[in-house]
Amino acid sequence: MHGSHTEAARPQVSRQRHMPGEEGVWLFIFGDMLFFAVFFVTFNYYRAHDVALYTRSQLQLNQALGLANTLILLTSSWCVVQSLRAFRSERIATSKYLLAGAGVLGMAFIVSKAIEWSDKFRHGITVETNEFFMFYFMFTGIHLIHVIIGLGVLAYLYRTVGARSSHAARLVTLEGGAAFWHLVDMLWVVLFALLYLMR
Amino acid sequence: MQSLVANRATLIWLGLVVATCLSVELFKGLPGLNAPYVGGMAVTAIAFLKTRFILLDFMELRHAPRPMRLFAECWWIAIGAIVIATFRTNFFGL
Amino acid sequence: MHRGLKLCIWSGPAGFGLFGIGLIAFAHFLPPPPPTLGMDQVAELYRNNALGIRLGAILMMFGASMFGPFFAATSAFMWRMEPRAEKPYTWTQAMNGTVIVACFFLGGLLLAITAYRPDRAPELTYLMNDISWIVFILAAPPAVFQSVAIGLAVLADPNKLLPRWMGYFTLWVAVIFAPVILGVLFKSGPFAWNGLFSFWLGAGIVGVWANILAFQMLGAIKSGRWTQVLEQ
Numbered sequence: 001m002h003g004s005h006t007e008a009a010r011p012q013v014s015r016q017r018h019m020p021g022e023e024g025v026w027l028f029i030f031g032d033m034l035f036f037a038v039f040f041v042t043f044n045y046y047r048a049h050d051v052a053l054y055t056r057s058q059l060q061l062n063q064a065l066g067l068a069n070t071l072i073l074l075t076s077s078w079c080v081v082q083s084l085r086a087f088r089s090e091r092i093a094t095s096k097y098l099l100a101g102a103g104v105l106g107m108a109f110i111v112s113k114a115i116e117w118s119d120k121f122r123h124g125i126t127v128e129t130n131e132f133f134m135f136y137f138m139f140t141g142i143h144l145i146h147v148i149i150g151l152g153v154l155a156y157l158y159r160t161v162g163a164r165s166s167h168a169a170r171l172v173t174l175e176g177g178a179a180f181w182h183l184v185d186m187l188w189v190v191l192f193a194l195l196y197l198m199r
Numbered sequence: 200m201q202s203l204v205a206n207r208a209t210l211i212w213l214g215l216v217v218a219t220c221l222s223v224e225l226f227k228g229l230p231g232l233n234a235p236y237v238g239g240m241a242v243t244a245i246a247f248l249k250t251r252f253i254l255l256d257f258m259e260l261r262h263a264p265r266p267m268r269l270f271a272e273c274w275w276i277a278i279g280a281i282v283i284a285t286f287r288t289n290f291f292g293l
Numbered sequence: 294m295h296r297g298l299k300l301c302i303w304s305g306p307a308g309f310g311l312f313g314i315g316l317i318a319f320a321h322f323l324p325p326p327p328p329t330l331g332m333d334q335v336a337e338l339y340r341n342n343a344l345g346i347r348l349g350a351i352l353m354m355f356g357a358s359m360f361g362p363f364f365a366a367t368s369a370f371m372w373r374m375e376p377r378a379e380k381p382y383t384w385t386q387a388m389n390g391t392v393i394v395a396c397f398f399l400g401g402l403l404l405a406i407t408a409y410r411p412d413r414a415p416e417l418t419y420l421m422n423d424i425s426w427i428v429f430i431l432a433a434p435p436a437v438f439q440s441v442a443i444g445l446a447v448l449a450d451p452n453k454l455l456p457r458w459m460g461y462f463t464l465w466v467a468v469i470f471a472p473v474i475l476g477v478l479f480k481s482g483p484f485a486w487n488g489l490f491s492f493w494l495g496a497g498i499v500g501v502w503a504n505i506l507a508f509q510m511l512g513a514i515k516s517g518r519w520t521q522v523l524e525q
Contacts, residue, residue, distance in 0.1 A: 017263060023457075024456075024462070028462070028465045031465040032468060033274055035494075044282055046482065067223050070219050074215050074216060081257050127478055127479075138484060146468075178257075183258070186249075186250045186253040189250055189253065193243055194246075197222050197223065197239070197246075198239045199226070199238070
């Protein structure tokens with residue numbers, strides 16, 4: 001009942017421009033997007049020196065695990081989107097379950113990365129193997145730190161959703177934190193294409 | 200009752216999943232085409248198109264204040280174009 | 294009003310300037326010598342500019358010491374920002390800030406020692422050069438947690454002594470600092486100590502960020518917000 005009312009009011013709400021989260025969060029997110037953009041271009045710059053080495057090394061990556069990584073993060077992002085929707089229509093319990101689901105998927109990402117990395121180490125592949133693997137380990141490593149920070153953010157959101165402060169104040173926090181988690185997902189989407197698939 | 204599953208975000212998620220699987224197929228190579236870099240360009244283009252939907256729909260920048268939406272659109276177009284232009288060609292004059 | 298505090302804040306940009314003049318104009322270390330340089334080339338580098346490197350090192354050591362008052366002023370601000378009586382962020386900033394002063398001071402000192410007897414065996418100069426540069430990038434891990442502490446203190450501040458976006462900006466700066474330490478892993482490429490991520494981005498962003506922080510603290514004093522918070 002309540003939900004259909006929100007749905008009906010939606011077109012009017014969406015016609016106005018709305019800033020998700022607080023302004024400052026976007027400074028961080030856009031800053032990080034620029035930082036990673038420098039990563040992407042630097043990768044291609046070095047790649048251009050020795051394309052054959054990069055395409056050869058790329059075949060040693062596990063595309064199936066990379067695909068699994070991507071699907072995990074996309075689904076985790078979906079959970080966060082739905083959690084935000086649930087929170088907006090005051091379904092707090094659903095919102096919390098979905099955040100927890102997103103967190104579990106985030107941890108699954110870390111586990112699959114650990115499997116992938118240890119498999120590389122077992123085959124004697126390290127950061128020193130060649131330039132491609134330097135980028136592979138550094139970029140996935142720096143991204144992994146973002147995932148870990150993101151899990152911290154999700155935990156904070158989980159607490160915020162059930163907190164006693166006003167719905168509006170909690171919504172601002174939730175929107176900002178959700179955007180950060182989607183950023184982590186989005187950066188991985190590009191890294192997956194660049195490192196695993198682009199040849 | 201507002202549905203948890205049947206909504207626009209789920210549709211976009213489905214599109215992103217399909218695009219991801221398509222990218223992996225492209226990596227394996229296109230039948231009857233012996234220029235793998237065409238696949239590489241397609242993979243990169245798909246990846247940046249995916250970021251557009253994550254930015255606009257998941258991060259809710261579609262209806263954000265104009266400068267923010269503009270930044271997002273410029274980011275995926277500009278960085279995507281640079282990455283595609285530099286990944287195989289002699290862009291850097293090496 | 295608050296003359297001592299203002300002096301300490303100005304000490305930050307001045308210290309950065311002094312450090313930069315020493316590094317660039319006297320020691321000619323911009324860009325830094327690549328880690329790929331051979332032993333004899335490194336020895337020659339120090340022989341050719343022994344006096345300039347030592348003079349530069351003096352300026353760098355004074356510059357590094359001037360970060361001390363700046364971090365003290367930062368802690369003074371954080372003390373008033375943090376709502377918790379135990380001031381955990383303030384202490385974190387003060388302690389890690391001290392380590393950063395030490396890294397930049399020791400880096401300068403090691404350059405001075407290396408250039409002190411440039412006619413010694415080239416192996417030794419080669420080693421000393423490695424130590425100097427690695428000591429500089431050693432500042433990165435404490436800098437990450439220092440900026441996280443500053444960022445969280447700004448966001449925790451109910452009085453908004455500094456604007457909230459500065460909190461998020463500072464957290465982003467922490468992300469930029471993190472890869473600097475990767476210089477210990479590589480001798481060439483963007484993560485080496487003369488590379489894009491280990492040197493140029495880190496050094497560039499730290500300069501911009503510290504100056505913004507200094508001007509925001511001065512602004513808070515000028516606008517009277519600082520006095521208001523003190524009177525609470």
